[in-house]
Amino acid sequence: MAEGSRDQGGVGTTDPEEDSPNMIVYRKIEDIVMRIQDEKAGGVAIRTVKSFLSKIPSVVSGADIVQWLMKNLSIDDAAEAIHLGSLIAAQGYLFPISDHVLTLKDDGTLYRFQSPYFWPSNCWEPENTDYAIYLCKRTMQNKARLELADYEAENLARLQRAFARKWEFIFMQAEAQVKIDRKKDKAERKILDSQERAFWDVHRPVPGCVNTTEMDIRKCRREKNPHRVKKSVYGVPDDSHSQPSPAHISTSQPARKPTKEDVQKEISFLNIQLDRHCMKVSKIADQISCAHRCVLSVPRFWLEVQELKRRPLQEVASRAQEIWQEFLAEGAPSSINLDSHSYERTSQNLKDPGRYSFEDAQEHIFKLMKSDSYARFLRSNIYQDLLLARKKGKSLTGKRLTGLMQSS
Secondary structure, eight states, rough: OOOOSOOOOOOOOOTTTTSSSHHHHHHHHHHHHHHHOOGGTTTTOOEEEEEEEEEEEEEEEEHHHHHHHHHTTOOOOHHHHHHHHHHHHTTSEEEETTOOOOOSSSSSOOEEEEOOOGGGGOOOOOHHHHHHHHHHHHHHHHGGOOOHHHHHHHHHHHHHHHHHGGGGHHHHHHHHHHHHHHSOHHHHHHHHHHHHHHHHHHHHHOOTOOOOSSHHHHHHHHOOOOOOOOOOOTTTOOOOOOOOOOOGGSSSOOOOOHHHHHHHHHHHHHHHHHHHHHHHHHHHHHHHHHHHHHHHHHHHHHHHHHTTTTTTTTHHHHHHHHHIIIIISSOOOOOOOOOHHHHHHHHTTTSSSTTTTHHHHHHHHHHHHIIHHHHHHHHHHHHHHHHHHHHTTTTOHHHHHHHHHOOO
């Protein structure tokens, strides 16, 4: 899954969508959520609840949230407070710990607040590969609370068929993240697992639940192609947005000689069609080159972090920011793929950069190289030729080795 948060270790950019309708609503909800969590200012007490043979950390009851909303937002009707709380839950800001349905109940049901990293204001648009990695992780953990529901098992089977060619890579990514998660404290791991599950309950909801990410105003505002036919929810084309080529408009009026303006419109339309097809080809080329750059960037990042640990103290802060900009910042020229927890910790560490600010990221990358890059090298033609030459008692010359590397 590309990851980021509003606070990226001191490396910030101005979001052009800050004034969008969705973002305004998100900011208002986040203000309410932060007030609820602020116990010193009269917020709801977040506590650890004891249950049979276990403890449930960092939870509040639905009744406490409803009472706070009525008291602090001047709401007289409990039903209105429940409705407001359900809208906040539907956006993923709070969630029940024992259910996938994101609604608020006025009873003793226990709820937990979502981590700011997963807030919708971070403009998440997760890919199916991210969802496949998440489901794969769930199958590797022997916990009853992490067992896949029926619809999730069906989604996993469908994704496995769709990504059959790169399923090995998805499995390795999931395996590496599970190994990192197992090193964390038990209570912290339990909280993070529930927050990650709630994030996917918003973006891949239970069948029958409302998908709050389907009709997104931001996506509508991005639409710039006037000739694109939009699909309706019921499969009916939206004629108001469909504009055929000026040369193919049939009218009942008698044919007339095309004017200069008509010709210019036709040329403009054909240019748009050509740009669209060129864009499809360029996207494929970009994906191939991006994958190649990512493979080369992984060992480079590990070496750069190793070199950072040996730098003089006065150079560490500036060099740490350079490494961030090159490998982890948004739009980085040599971007690498990190799991969400390593990325968040690294961005927090860069607020006060030191020699070991990239320790979590480096550990994740090392495991990725060990499980993926090294295994890939053992299957490569370069290694097979070297192995064959050794078995025959011969040695490859430098020129021959260079030629092999260039051909690969």
